[in-house]
Amino acid sequence: MRKPLVMGNWKLNGTKDSVKALVTALLDSANKASPKADVAVCAPAVFIGMVENLAQGSSLKWGSEDCDIHTQGAYTGENSPVMLREFGCTYAIVGHSERRDYHKESSEYVAQKYKCAQENGLIPVLCVGESEKEFDEGKTMDVIREELKAVIDLCGIKSFEKAVIAYEPIWAIGTGKTATPEIAQKVHSDIRAYLASFDADVASKVQILYGGSCNAKTAPALFAQPDIDGGLVGGASLKAPDFSAIIEAAVANA
Ligand code: 13P
Numbered sequence: 001m002r003k004p005l006v007m008g009n010w011k012l013n014g015t016k017d018s019v020k021a022l023v024t025a026l027l028d029s030a031n032k033a034s035p036k037a038d039v040a041v042c043a044p045a046v047f048i049g050m051v052e053n054l055a056q057g058s059s060l061k062w063g064s065e066d067c068d069i070h071t072q073g074a075y076t077g078e079n080s081p082v083m084l085r086e087f088g089c090t091y092a093i094v095g096h097s098e099r100r101d102y103h104k105e106s107s108e109y110v111a112q113k114y115k116c117a118q119e120n121g122l123i124p125v126l127c128v129g130e131s132e133k134e135f136d137e138g139k140t141m142d143v144i145r146e147e148l149k150a151v152i153d154l155c156g157i158k159s160f161e162k163a164v165i166a167y168e169p170i171w172a173i174g175t176g177k178t179a180t181p182e183i184a185q186k187v188h189s190d191i192r193a194y195l196a197s198f199d200a201d202v203a204s205k206v207q208i209l210y211g212g213s214c215n216a217k218t219a220p221a222l223f224a225q226p227d228i229d230g231g232l233v234g235g236a237s238l239k240a241p242d243f244s245a246i247i248e249a250a251v252a253n254a
C-alpha cells in the first residue's frame with residue numbers, strides 16, 4: 001500500500017511572521033495525520049532553517065523547492081543538497097514547470113538535479129506535466145515520457161524506489177482550473193504503466209502526487225482515485241485551514 005503524501009510548495013511566498021504562524025498551525029494536523037498520511041512543506045531556501053526549528057520533533061517534514069546539481073563550489077546563488085540535508089530537509093522538488101519554463105531547465109538538467117539530490121540523501125520530487133497546447137493536441141504522455149525517460153536514462157528505473165513523482169498539468173497551476181479526477185487518474189495510471197514497462201514492482205510502489213489548483217474542494221475527489229497518492233499544493237498550502245482540510249482528505253482516502 002502506498003502511503004499518501006500531502007506536500008505544500010510555497011513558491012516565492014512568506015515572511016518570518018507568516019512562516020511561523022503557518023508551520024505552528026500545521027504541526028497538529030501533521031501529527032494527527034502521520035499514522036495514515038505524510039505531510040511536508042517545501043519552502044524558499046531562506047526559510048528552511050526556521051521551518052527546521054519550528055517543526056523539529058513533529059511529524060511535519062520539510063524540503064526545498066529546488067536544488068543544484070553540485071554539492072559545493074563556485075556556483076553563485078545555488079543551494080546544495082548537502083546543505084539542505086544539514087538543515088533537515090527530507091525532500092527536494094526538481095523540475096517544477098516554473099523552473100523548466102522561466103529558468104530554461106531541460107529534462108536532462110532536471111535529471112542531474114534529481115541525481116544529485118538523491119545521491120546526497122534527499123528524496124527528489126520530480127514534477128512532470130504538459131502545457132495547455134500540448135494537452136489540447138493530445139500530447140500529454142509524449143511530454144511526460146520524455147521527462148521521465150531523461151531520469152531513467154541517467155539514474156535507472158530503480159531510482160524511483162526513493163523518489164516521488166508529481167503530475168502537474170501546467171494549465172491547471174495557479175489558474176483555478178483543476179484537472180478532473182478522471183483526467184488526472186488517467187494520466188497517473190498512464191505514468192504508472194510507462195514505469196511498469198521498465199519495472200512493474202517499482203511502478204506499483206512509487207507515490208504519484210497531483211498538483212494544479214488542488215484545494216480543499218477538489219482534493220477529496222482527486223485523492224479518491226486509485227493512482228493518486230496525494231497532492232503537491234501551491235496556493236492552498238499557504239493557508240493553514242485550507243491545507244489542513246487537504247491533509248484530512250488524504251487521511252480519509254488512506
Ligand atoms: P497551485 O496549487 O497554486 O495551482 O500550484 C500548484 C503547483 O505548482 C504546486 O507545485
